[in-house]
Amino acid sequence: MKNPPPSLDPQTRRRNAELAIAARRERSKIKSALKEGSLSMREIFDSSSAAAQRMRVIELLTSLPQMGPLRAESLMEKVGISRTRRIAGLGVRQRRELLTLVERNIPSKMLSTLGAMSSAFYGRLFVISGPGGVGKSTITQEVARFEDFFLSISVTTRPPRDGEQDGVHYHFVTRAEFEARIANNEFMEWAEFAGNLYGTLEEDVQRHRLAGKHVLLEIELQGARQVKEVHPEAVLVFISPPSWEELEGRIRGRGSDSDERIRERLAIAQEEMAAAKEFDHVLVNSEVAQVVSRLVALATS
Numbered sequence: 373m374k375n376p377p378p379s380l381d382p383q384t385r386r387r388n389a390e391l392a393i394a395a396r397r398e399r400s401k402i403k404s405a406l407k408e409g410s411l412s413m414r415e416i417f418d419s420s421s422a423a424a425q426r427m428r429v430i431e432l433l434t435s436l437p438q439m440g441p442l443r444a445e446s447l448m449e450k451v452g453i454s455r456t457r458r459i460a461g462l463g464v465r466q467r468r469e470l471l472t473l474v475e476r477n478i479p480s481k482m483l484s485t486l487g488a489m490s491s492a493f494y495g496r497l498f499v500i501s502g503p504g505g506v507g508k509s510t511i512t513q514e515v516a517r518f519e520d521f522f523l524s525i526s527v528t529t530r531p532p533r534d535g536e537q538d539g540v541h542y543h544f545v546t547r548a549e550f551e552a553r554i555a556n557n558e559f560m561e562w563a564e565f566a567g568n569l570y571g572t573l574e575e576d577v578q579r580h581r582l583a584g585k586h587v588l589l590e591i592e593l594q595g596a597r598q599v600k601e602v603h604p605e606a607v608l609v610f611i612s613p614p615s616w617e618e619l620e621g622r623i624r625g626r627g628s629d630s631d632e633r634i635r636e637r638l639a640i641a642q643e644e645m646a647a648a649k650e651f652d653h654v655l656v657n658s659e660v661a662q663v664v665s666r667l668v669a670l671a672t673s
Contacts, residue, residue, distance in 0.1 A: 398423035406435035413474060417467050425460035429453055447473045472575065495586040496671055497603055501596045502611035503641035505622040507657045511611060512590045514664045522585040524577055530568040561591065561598035586671045593644050607670060610651035614658045
């Protein structure tokens with residue numbers, strides 16, 4: 373037979389009760405701050421607060437905006453965290469993997485409800501699109517020179533061209549690798565263009581936004597529509613030529629395409645120009661420096 377627990381004097385019992393009440397109040401404040409967006413999951417992990425560290429992981433996750441119990445339990449299961457595990461009991465790997473999964477699985481509605489946290493921790497998402505030959509790459513590369521911006525690197529099945537480097541111009545993968553990532557739901561958007569697959573990694577974008585960077589996606593029309601559907605907070609910017617005649621001259625002037633390929637490019641460009649009304653902003657590329665300046669200004673507007 374087990375020995376009964378030692379009896380406590382009234383003063384000790386009262387003191388323990390007061391401590392328990394204070395801890396519950398602090399946990400309640402933490403949960404409210406998480407729901408309001410004034411406190412982040414990363415801050416909780418880094419906190420030295422005993423109340424924070426004694427919270428169960430399931431309590432932490434379900435306090436995040438739009439994070440229900442089923443979604444929270446699913447993420448915990450992927451990392452191998454039991455339902456009764458407290459934050460203090462998480463290992464370094466578990467914390468890192470759980471943060472990554474949460475950042476990847478943030479519902480699009482959450483970003484619009486984060487309030488103060490959104491402005492303090494999240495950079496904005498800019499989708500840059502427009503017809504081929506309009507100068508999108510030149511513009512995005514110039515904007516990316518600014519410290520607060522990051523130009524997302526797409527994944528593609530296209531083979532590298534002369535001078536292109538893996539991880540700098542694109543992440544070059546096989547078609548099988550790309551399709552495996554589609555099956556694993558790793559892409560924010562993806563599309564097939566001219567026989568090759570192109571996509572943007574959700575985790576890569578969210579990691580830079582969480583670091584406070586404004587992320588630029590230079591993608592085709594199909595991908596831009598996908599991003600807007602999944603992330604309605606994204607700012608869609610269409611780069612337009614000064615005139616159709618000038619765009620046609622640029623496409624024909626490349627000199628590397630056959631007549632058939634030029635006709636295909638012109639037909640695609642006409643379709644893209646007709647979709648400009650779907651975008652939040654249309655910037656005419658009469659002068660690169662002017663467009664760059666307007667894009668940078670949009671990040672602070």
